Amino acid sequence: MMAAVGEPPELKKFSGMQRAAALMLSLGHEQGGPIWDQLTTEEIKELSSTISQLGRVPAVVVEYLLVQFSGEVSSMSTLHGSYETTERLLEGIMPTDKVKEIMEDIRGPSGRTMWDKLSNVSEAVLAGYLKNEYPQTVAVILHKLRPDHAARVLSELPREFATDVVMRMLRMDTVQKDVLVQVEQTLKSEFMTNLSRAQRRDPHETMAEMFNALDRSTEEAMLEALDDKAPESAERIRALMFTFEDLANLLPGAIQTIVRNCNKRELALALKGSPEDMKKVFFNAMTERAAKLMRDDMAAMGPVRARECEEAQTALVRLAKSLGDRGEIMLVDPKSDDAMIY
Incomplete structure (x- = not known):
């Protein structure tokens, strides 16, 4: 058994990631192999990059890391792997924002990402699946969705069934964690998997x-x-x-949302290169004063390159699609005159 080693002053020069890199380098392929197998591709890349730039590591630092590692392992009667222990481990070797990103990815159905994905499923498709579930399960799911999306799903459900769901939501206390995890697991294994297959x-x-x-x-x-x-x-x-011209088909409220969220110089450039009827669509979504200021800005620009106007128009289309993806506006689906996407 190795003797206890005090923390060497040289250790302070090494970051958490560098310490992990030095430890993995010293463990080598045979001893370190099982640990490498537990890492994600991104973690392997980051750790490998740190190893490649590690340079010389003093022997006292290597010895301290090995003694510390072996001491922690030998003092445990058992190891318990969980999301919490994984998160604590990662926090010791990488920045907080990176840990958060990795944990959200590996948590799968228990992470925020699952509900974000569900919020992007159209209400008709989601309601078609939920109407075959228990009302209590549907109540738990709608409780987790954004209110606007949950409302649209509710309106697609059979009226009597929807009323039952609402009554259960009204009586619902805080959802137990194990119940929520079970519901998420079912959604992931049954609904999301089948949906991805059906929507190639x-x-x-x-x-x-x-x-x-x-x-x-x-x-x-x-x-x-x-x-x-x-x-x-x-x-x-x-x-x-979906083109800049398609924006003219949006509801006035959607145009107002785009105007509120866009870069005003980009909007002026985009409208300067557009026909008069397109200008009216946007000016009608502004106050009279804001429309006048926008016209003044456009006039003050003088001649501009057509390419600049086109780039600004493309930027507005991207903004509109981003707002549509987040459910803040409705976009008319170019594949159909009647269908709407959210």
């Missing part, structure tokens, strides 16, 4: 999103090239793309 994305949708992010000239050049080689694909991509 059309590659044209992915390409349409990518083309939306291109500058106008590159976008047009790519689509023209596709017109020659795959005209049907080019036509489908065009139909799926």
Whole structure:
């Protein structure tokens, strides 16, 4: 058994990550292998990067780390791996924000990410699944969703069933953690898994999103090239793309939300390069004074490059799609005149 070693002064020069790197380097492949197997890909990359830049580590530091490690292990009758012990371990070797990111990822259904994903599922699809569940289970799930999304799901459920769910929500106390975990596990294993299988994305949708992010000239050049080689694909991509002109189809409240959240110089640039009817859509969403100030700003700009206007228009489209993804506005789905996406 190794003798106790006091903390060497040289240890202060090494960060938590560097200490972990030195320990793993000293353990080598055979002893350290089982530990490496428990790390995520990102953790392995970060730890490996630290090892590669570690340089010389004094023997006294290595000895201290090994003695400390072996002492902690030998003093335990058993090891208990859990989210909490994992989080404490990671906090000792990496920044807090990184620990939070990793824990949210590995917690899976018990983390915030699961409910974020569920909040992005359309109310019709979610209600179609929930109407076959116990009302108490549905009450727990709706309790965890954003109020606006929960309301839309509730309106899609059969009236008598929805009333039962509401009554249970009214009588609901704090949901026990083990019940919540069980519900989340079921959602992940049954609903989300089946949903992902059923919603294999059309590659044209992915390409349409990518083309939306291109500058106008590159976008047009790519689509023209596709017109020659795959005209049907080019036509489908065009139909799926959400463009600046599509913003004119949004409800006035959605336009107001975009105006509140956008960069005002970008808005002025975008409108300067747009037709008059498009300008009216945005000016009608502003106060009379704000609209006048915006017109004055546009006039004061003088001549601007068409490319700058196109880039500003693309930025507004991205903002609109981001607000739509967060459920703050409704976007008209370009694939259908009637359908709405949230």
